[in-house]
Amino acid sequence: MFASSETLEQITRFKNKQKFEFNYLHLGNMEELNIQxxxxxxxxxxxxxxxxxxxxxxxWTSAESQQIIANVLNTL
Structure with a gap:
């Protein structure tokens, strides 16, 4: 998932240009998630x-990063 506080128009342009296969989330206020x-x-x-x-x-291609993802998936 890609999250951004940019306008919906900017997110849509980016999404259309990049052609990524993941979901996009518009954040109205990044402070709500305590993003520093x-x-x-x-x-x-x-x-x-x-x-x-x-x-x-x-x-995210490193072995350590892959283990983090595997650990989360194993808790599902």
């Missing part, structure tokens, strides 16, 4: 419970 810096990553389980959060860049 970009990028910020949140991983939620299927019930909406926050299972992982991190501020800053992460290489």
């Amino acid at each position: 810096a970009l990028p910020t990553t949140f991983i939620f389980n299927n019930t909406g419970e926050l299972k992982f959060s991190e501020v800053g860049f992460r290489d």
